Amino acid sequence: MLDALGVIRADPRAPLARAPLEVIELGAGIGSVSARVSSAVPLRLVELDPRLCRVLRARFSRRPRTRVTCGDAFAVLDRALSSRACASHADRPADRPELRILANLPFNLTDRLLDALACAPRGSYGRAVVAVAASDRADDRGGRLVVEPVCDLPGACFRPRQPFDSRAVLVRPRWPPER
Secondary structure, eight states, X not given: OGGGGTOBOSSTTSOOOSSOEEEEEESOTTSTTGGGBOTTSOEEEEESOHHHHHHHXXXXXXXXXXXXXXXXXXXXXXXXXXXXXXXXXXXXXXXXXXXXXXXXXXXXXXXXXXXXXXXXOTTSOSEEEEEEETTOOOOOTTTTEEEEEEXXXXXXXXXXXXXXXXXXXXXXXXXXXXX
């Protein structure tokens, strides 16, 4: 799943050989996925549950350039996307990291998240990996997104075990949108 974001390394201390990146994980839980993101990448973990935020802060307290935000994922996402708008991805200032998004939110929020990504300002993010219900179509939102399957996520992959299966999809903005 993280391979699709281009932020995982066998050695998490290994440097990244491409343009600067920044990752926001929405619905970070206890940080099981985030722990595999290279420590060379600035990481922002967003979780609504205060108990899980305490776990995240303790778990990532020694990881450089990591912030834990206890709050609404959509408010954080909206601020992050709005602050990065530019005419095109090529116009992104060289010193501003490309935003990559990892999302494992409750399934009743998946449509809202895909809508937010489809309506995001141009150049505001590079790609996202989103966990969706295994039965969800995760469409391209009227040609505004490129959506590709990444992998299946059986309920047994989660702790605690989930009573349903999921799948991860790679989402990229499409510019200009297809009609």
